[in-house]
Amino acid sequence: MNDLLTAVLLGIIEGITEFLPISSTGHLLIAEHWLGARSDMFNVVIQAGAILAVTLIYRRRLWDLAAGFGRAENRDYAAKLVVAFLITAALGFLVAKLGFKLPETVTPIAWALVIGGFWMLAAERLAERRPENARITWPVAVLVGLAQVVAAIFPGTSRSAATIFIAMLAGTRDRAAATEFAFLVGIPTMYAASGYELLKTLKGGAAHEDWAALGVAFAVSTLTAFVAVKWLLGYIRSHRFTAFAWYRIALGAALLLGLPAGA
Structure with missing residues (x-):
């Protein structure tokens, strides 16, 4: 397949799945299983495109936090x-130093999709038993930071699903408040990951990168994520996350039933 067309497809997949609780990393690894693998830099940079979209969406909230810091x-x-980000950064750095690598097969991702889907169904029911609360407490901040690391270690978990539902279970029952905090923590996290990967690539020589395809994928990811997140923020005001949970379960089951042994 043409490299630019592949870049567009991967950019669309990343943009749609980065902030929906269905696992962008999992979907990208599944797509690359058939479309061909891309470099770590490619994957991180298109994630940065999705983060740029969220930065634009939350620009007023970010400006309010900065301008009203008093x-x-x-x-x-x-x-x-800051605390949630620092927990993620410190533990993420440790995991990287230990040499952790993402799985190269689809099977563990499929299992993570299925298990995560059932966990989402159970977690939302448990969260609904708690009193109404939109506050972000310190335990929520710490657990969200830890959840980001767990999601990075286990592709298919979904960073947004892990952080949103941990926040809800830890006391922030309001879906919009939990989602906002999870997404805002993701902004410095993904920008830091993108910058780190960019520096590594440039230091080692980036002549092998297809910069045109990378730029196209980044732009497509940004635009697609902007639309997807805008839709999600409206959707969760009146809907539960149930549909996403069942989608994960169906996709994971389909993969497990249809994959050859060792795939």
Whole structure:
């Protein structure tokens, strides 16, 4: 398949799946199983495209936090974002130093999709038993930081699913509030990952990269993610995450039933 067309397809997949609770890394690894693998830099940069979309969507919220830093509630919220990010960064660096590598087969991703889907169904029911609450507490911030690391270690888990549902189970029952915090923590996390991967690639020589395809995938991912996140933020105001959970279960089951041994 033409490299630019493949880049467009992967950019669309990344843009749609990065912030929906269905696992972007899992979907990309599944797609690359048939379309051909891309470099680590390619995958991280298109993730940065999706993060740029979220930055644009939350630009007013971010400006309010910065411009209103003198208000106690803004300082408290910003401090929790920083702590969640630092936990992710520190543990993520440790995991990288230990030499952790993503699986090259689809089977573990399929299992993660299925297990994560059932976990989402159970977690939402458990969260609904808690009193209404839109506050982000310190335990929520710490657990969201840990959840990002877990999602990075196990492709198919979904960073957004892990962080949103951990926040809801830890006390932030309001879906919109939990989603906002999870997405805002993702902004520095993914920008840091993108910058780290870019520096590694440039240091080692980036002549092998197809910069045209990379640029196209980045632009497509940004545009697609913008539309997907805007839709999601409206959807969750009046809907549960049930549809995403059943989608994960169906996709994972289909993969497990249709994959040859060792795939």
